[in-house]
Amino acid sequence: MDAVVSEDLVKIYEGGVKALDSVSLSVKQGIVYSLLGRNGAGKTTFLRIMATQLLPTSGRGHVLGYDIVSEARKIRENIAVIPQESRPMYILTVREHVKYFLMMRGLPMYEASQRASRIIHELDLEEYSNTLCMKLSGGLRRKVLVAMAMATEAEILFLDEPTTGLDPLSRRLVWDVIQRASRSGQTIFLTTHYMDEAEKISNEIAIIHSGRLLASGSLEEFKKLTPYKLKAEIPADNIRIEELREYGRVLKLGRRIIVYMADEESSRKLHDYCISTETPVAFSPLSLEDLFIKMVEENENS
Ligand SMILES: Nc1ncnc2c1ncn2[C@@H]1O[C@H](COP(=O)(O)OP(=O)(O)OP(=O)(O)O)[C@@H](O)[C@H]1O
Ligand SMILES: [Mg+2]
Structure with a gap:
């Protein structure tokens, strides 16, 4: 069974914008899959629909075999999402963010605490561990969101531009964490505007343009298209x-x-x-x- 599957997915927003035009793709379990496309191509729309945050207009979608409309709750138990536009809560510290987020997802306090320490170390956030998020720079806030999502160890991670705004060294730390997650069997579906990122960390790539899927496959398969x-x-x-x-x-x-x-x-x-x-x-x-x-x-x- 593939981890993420869409069939003829269409999204027409109120006002008539057709953001997705019959998108069919599938993502194997345990891989890093990158969705690429210009601004407004439909990446966030697709990711949000598959992550059950938005309803499709028509078509079907399954995540881990569950239907994105009728079994959304089951999907939510098994995924973590980094939205494109979001920021951590200002009144919590970096460490509190990760720990409380894991506890909200049902982890016991001790394990939440252990995992928070691990991801804070892996993302080189130790010096900010006890800093309130309101005092962090924009890139560091983004990194906190990455830490929260990655610490869940959820079966599927939906990451909408996880490294936008991150410095080159931080981007590499995030790549390492993503690749480690994939090696341990998690599936990572991400969007990015960084082609070097897609090339470096993805097993498969898809390009979407004006809501239509232009191509998908491994980098080698892409190179054979031309x-x-x-x-x-x-x-x-x-x-x-x-x-x-x-x-x-x-x-x-x-x-x-x-x-x-x-x-x-x-x-x-x-x-x-x-x-x-x-x-x-x-x-x-x-x-x-x-x-x-x-x-x-x-x-x-x-
Ligand atoms: N809530 C909304 N209401 C109406 N139209 C929307 C809404 N959200 C997105 N759109 C439109 O849908 C299309 C796809 O937008 P989407 O955010 O999915 O693109 P994207 O590929 O994620 O772009 P970016 O790279 O800029 O993040 C765009 O034309 C956008 O203007
Ligand atoms: Mg987007």
């Missing part, structure tokens, strides 16, 4: 785009031009062209970010 292996970035000034088309697929992004190439031969030719025209160029292998941009661009233009 014939391109390499890219070159060239400043858009003083360059004739038409001349670049013979080397690969050309995309203009603001003041940059990106050329996607299928083989080394094309990149060698482009390299020679850039030298002869004294054009600055940087070559690199295709990353998830490139695949994302290309996929979303193609869908915007279609």
